[in-house]
Amino acid sequence: MTAPVEIAHGKLRALHRFWESLRPAPDLLPGRQHFNAEDIWPWIGHIGMVDVERGGRPGVPFRFRIRLQGEHLARLTGNGRPSLYLDETLHTKYRDLILAQHSEAAATSMPVYRIQIDEAKSWKRIDRLVLPFASDGHSVDLLMTGLYMAVTPSRPCAPEGQ
Template sequence: MDSIQHKELAALHRFWQGLSKDGRLPARHDFLAEDLADWIGHISLLEVERDPLRFRFVLHGGHFTLLSGLSLAGRYLEEGLTPRYRDEVLACYREAVETRQAVYRHYSDHSLPWRELDRVILPLADDGVTVDRVMVGLYTLADPPSQGGSRLLSRRN
């Protein structure tokens, strides 16, 4: 995994690591929603479906909604991805499931409203082994809002 350079995502990763015990992945029931207060709005939770491998949003953080322009709660990940990044993003989610490891990526694209994006994908497993959910943290560095446009909530530290 690339070194996590984003302060909030590094803290989220440490939180996730602290939930892992004896080489087993943390489960959703290992933490309360309140435990994620520092990252509220920047967290999404997705269920992992298999055959075929797909990801369905259970919780779609407000920052994700602002970034994509729509709420994806109850919908599939690919429904919110632009064609330009679809394959790359889906590959990161597949990597988290297949390796059972956190996957971090930093993207820069000055042609989009967000200029920089940091994402960490953290696998969860109710049985400690088989990934059945992923928790995702996402932060962006956005251009100032255009006149009449909405501002993407962001912090980059």
């Protein structure tokens, strides 16, 4: 059973409820085999999936190979190609933070939800939810990330035609 996760973003709250509904038993994680591609349609552009590989490099307990990146995630990372590792595609500024969130979900078998506000761009907010999946119900072998970015302009846009 997972601890309650306080999720501020409505669509990510719904994704978390969907993940919970897939659990075959309260003490087991859902696996990729528990849902079809069309089940994730409400979030399709905003989710990514990575395979979890253990012991990728010395001192690095996990590596994450991209299986799927939705259009919005691909736009943020600048790369939507599957089969690359997540650490190869992330902007240096955010790499450690994002890899830490993925590593936490893989190590604890618990969902990880974070709100990120860029210090240099306080108008940009990113809500990220990382959900663990395990084919055998116990050992995390897949992570699904839901990500939504909200932009609040500091000044109103000029009317059209100006």
